[in-house]
Amino acid sequence: MYHAGSYAFGQSFIHRLDPRVKLAAVVGLSVLLLWIAEPLSLFLGAALLVLARLGGIKIKTVAEAVRPLLFFILLIFAVHLLFHESGDAVIRLPYVGIPLSVSGAQKAFFVTWRFVSLLVAALLLTTTTPPSHLIAAVKWFLRPLKKLRLPVDDIAVMLTLALRLLPVLLREKERAEMAQKARGGPSDGVGFTGRLKIFMSLTLSVLLGVFRRADDLAAAMEARNYRRGGRSSFVELSMKSSDEIALLVIFTLTLFLLVINSRFG
């Protein structure tokens, strides 16, 4: 079962990049995306889309990732469109009298664009990087915190477990839902109170399942010699010349955008 955003095997140059380079680039470019002037964010967002295509991400995948957030995206757009304060109102909405302006529409478009671009950046990272490599990169960046006695290895295992168990929990929820329906339980279209009841009983049965599973998983991890503290890693991170070139390109792009951005005041 493939979910939009989960790792998809591929051989593109982005797939082959060191996960540390990808993680640093995505975090850096995301901050830049929020920082730079609106017209430049258009350019950076487009660049991310081109990179996503080069990384083998289909437009369909982006659409699938956007779909669950569509309501939220539309809400962001609507809030900025309706509540942007400016003097250039073109029309007023009938009955409520809220003014709509060109600058409001522009603002709404750019905020939404930035949000979708951030989503593309995240997709670029997660679809081209196996989770173990991503976690190895996170662990590498957290390494200095070991000196502060932060349990970096345990944090990495926690991240792995969270990623691993998310689909298992979703399956458990679907199973509980089906079991309720099979026994004539309430289905959709039962109003707010009915929905709340369904939600409560589902949550309870999923939680019980989770606790049982957590017990078994802890025993299974112990049986395979898991102890808190240091572990070695199956993943070997190594920087190649292509990674150095990618870093140089990203650094140059960042510098270029910052210089142009300063001209926008």
Add this chain to the structure above:
Amino acid sequence: MIILEDVSFRYEPEGIDALRGVSLTIHEGEHIALVGPNGCGKTTLIRHLNALLLPASGTVNVDGLDTRDRNHHARIRSLVGMVFQNPDNQIVGMTVEEDVAFGPENLRLPTAEIQRRVAEALARTGIADLAGRNIENLSGGEKRLVAIAGVLAMRPRYIALDEPTAFLDPEAADRIGTLIAKLHAEGVGIIHITHNMAEAALTQRIVVLHEGRIYLDGKPSEVFEKAQALQTIGLRLPPLTALMVRLRESGIAVRCGICNPEEAAEYLIALIRRKGD
């Protein structure tokens, strides 16, 4: 050798006595089937073999290491691998190779050695082609094989399996059965919980647990000879034994402990010929 001496265990706070004075010796390279009705203590017993549970009284010794000494736990868990009933509750990694690497990573082995062990375990279980696959996309049978590969990567001397063929289709169950036989032939000691008596008949020794105690212990032929005792505690007989019991009930004096279909056929042919003469 794993030696259990007078092991008792009680689940608290429920106050359920799961094991009551169990003494058992498991030899290196032996293939044992652990059978018994639900709740008789099978899972509790195998969890004592790699120190996941510690006896309330009595001792468990694994190749000379007492499980009560916590300093021995890491070594004991490398010696005795454990395959749980539900692979979804055992698999930690997102992909097959990541999961198989989990044990060796815990042993803090160097990366090159981990990669070698992962490749070796995947080859032994016949799933090298699944190495990079996402766990979520595997069938139930494939997940069981991944769970076994994850244990093999620790290079254990013994493997305890909790109903490894439960809920599998016959083809997947055969694949697991063949793998278990292969591991046994390679010298790995197998302790194997099963409800399938035909599967138990293929092992070297059957230990029957009932109400936390050892009820019967012997070669399959010896255990199935006591068919009535098995039926008394609600265990189903394998088809061959059931046939022999039926013949015996009709007044034909036959042995009930024959487990091999070939041997049974020859035995019955000889019996019929004798009657014919």
